[in-house]
Amino acid sequence: MNGNEAEAQSREEKMNPYPIFAEGYFKSFLLIALSVMASCTSTTVDEFRQGETGITSDETVVVLGRRQASDYETRSEFIECVGEKMGKGDNALNIIPEQEFIDAMFPWFEPRTAPLRTQDLAKLMAEDVVANKMGEFGIRYIVWVDGFTETSGRTGSISCTVGPGGAGCFGFGTWEDDSNFDARIWDVGSFTNVGTINTDASGQSYLPALVIPIPLIARVEANACSRLADQLKGFVKGS
């Protein structure tokens, strides 16, 4: 340590007697705290296989959301996320976007007309227009995703004030998110349900506010999406 560095250290010690608040320490501490708190998400994936699977390079998969329930609906953003992740990375599959498929098959896959059982799909495929469109898309598997994310246990409060000298917030808020999604995989070739994958993810989010609110959001739905997509890719490939 040369003379200048020693002088600077001595000056910093005089100004800040607690080393934890030294700039370097504080940044590291904040980063560790943020990453520990933000990663408080646990995900469980259950797979139930009922039949053999496999897919060739010219065959495709479509991921569709169930929207028959009266009090919730499977969000199209979640379905889009699962589809995108299944179409990327190792073992990537050819995925048909949900809206493109539903529009092309209109009016057979609307909430009230979509097949609820594999027997209904068999009846639907008896219609020439449906069978032809399915053939054009090269659909081998239909993945029906049903579920939602529920937020519970909201506690705490944050108050913000604006004054002539500036603005600021103070307080603390926390809540829990719980995502539960079921994916049923239908084989369009044999009109059978070849398996079910359930993904359950939960996590606690925090919002401390000391002048500026710092959201530490648990990425519950994003984790559920990526774990479900990975599991589906492996399932469809037969691995």
Add this chain to the structure above:
Amino acid sequence: MNKLLNKTGLVSVLALLLANCGVNNVVIEGEFPTPNISKMPVSVAVYYDQALRDFAYLEYTETGSEEFNIESGASHIELFNSITPAMFEQVIFVESMEEAQTAGVDAIFAPAIEEFQLALPAKTKLDVYEVWIKYNMRLLTVEGDYIADWVVTSYGKSPTETFRTVEGAINDAAVVALRDLASTFSLSFGDVPEVRDWLERQ
């Protein structure tokens, strides 16, 4: 001069505040795909009356003041314009019943909206916006007699989302309801007993 400016500013602020207290106008806009169904071998004239063209629904607050004015006449016409040519072998759109009677078609189709309901999360305590519409579908002979007169209901919902406006959510729920109408109507048209009998006679 300053006084005049102050007065103008005050009036502008008041006008802005009052404008925010008024009814919110929602014009339903959406895209409706053409149905993939087999065409029926009949020629039909489609007639929209003025009530359908100008259809608007007013939703009131619990205190009785006007909250949302939902205009869906144009989107209904767009929807029927999209589905009827996919359902029938030949379709012509007419401006009056008289024009339909001289068009040389097998039948006249004249839809009407009987009822429109809107359910907002603030009132239902559910996390969805809901739209429910009841229609009266009328199929007439060229002489104006009823071949069939039946009721079709449609339902649509859209979930609440953090960065979506109430107007946007109402529009999305209404578009889902319109798509529901298109699917139910196009797939069940031939199953209406009077329509089925009429189709067999053609």
